[in-house]
Amino acid sequence: MGNFSIYLLPMLLIFFNYTLQMAESAAAQNPSATDFIKTSCSATRYPALCVDCLASYANTVQRNEQQLAEAALEVSLSRAQAASTFVYQLSKFKGIKQREYLAVKDCIQNMGNTVAQLSQSLKELGGMRVLAGQNFVWHVGNVKTWVSAALTNENTCLDGFSGPAMDGNVKISLRIRVLNCAQVTSNALALVDRFAARHKAHLP
Numbered sequence: 001m002g003n004f005s006i007y008l009l010p011m012l013l014i015f016f017n018y019t020l021q022m023a024e025s026a027a028a029q030n031p032s033a034t035d036f037i038k039t040s041c042s043a044t045r046y047p048a049l050c051v052d053c054l055a056s057y058a059n060t061v062q063r064n065e066q067q068l069a070e071a072a073l074e075v076s077l078s079r080a081q082a083a084s085t086f087v088y089q090l091s092k093f094k095g096i097k098q099r100e101y102l103a104v105k106d107c108i109q110n111m112g113n114t115v116a117q118l119s120q121s122l123k124e125l126g127g128m129r130v131l132a133g134q135n136f137v138w139h140v141g142n143v144k145t146w147v148s149a150a151l152t153n154e155n156t157c158l159d160g161f162s163g164p165a166m167d168g169n170v171k172i173s174l175r176i177r178v179l180n181c182a183q184v185t186s187n188a189l190a191l192v193d194r195f196a197a198r199h200k201a202h203l204p
Contacts, residue, residue, distance in 0.1 A: 036063045050072075050191075069195040070122065079180060080185070084114070087104060090174060103160035104174070114154055118185070
């Protein structure tokens with residue numbers, strides 16, 4: 001596990017540096033859309049992370065609330081898929097303690113459910129472009145239910161590693177990935193809520 005930790009940090013730094021460069025490039029190309037993203041992200045729990053994740057979508061999002069919510073769900077799904085794969089790989093490490101192994105196994109199931117729920121929510125949201133009235137309310141309710149369930153599963157995974165008895169490289173490595181997923185999913189849920197509230201305000 002020691003060698004694993006040595007290689008993990010540089011990989012994460014490279015990933016986040018690349019993400020930041022992409023965000024800065026998009027901001028330079030479309031300042032109006034980027035301002036819209038920043039304003040929207042101010043309503044989330046982790047606004048700086050929100051902007052970092054979504055600035056590269058500026059040209060696609062423009063100033064569209066639904067497109068922004070979809071982009072946020074795409075980011076959340078992508079990170080959940082990567083985290084799910086990472087957690088599965090953790091279960092294969094030699095030397096993992098029995099208590100850690102059992103917690104990782106539970107987390108594998110939680111993250112699998114998260115991926116399925118985010119996939120379903122993204123599909124549902126993408127099909128809502130022509131909906132109005134009660135149809136809109138029902139479908140957006142489904143989206144929020146699935147995203148909320150995904151966030152619950154991510155937090156349940158983290159809860160399985162609570163307490164000093166679980167401290168170690170496995171917990172540290174897993175927490176980096178899953179906590180980031182939970183924060184991104186929380187932001188996505190806030191943006192879905194924002195889109196729903198603004199859309200419903202204009203319904204007849």
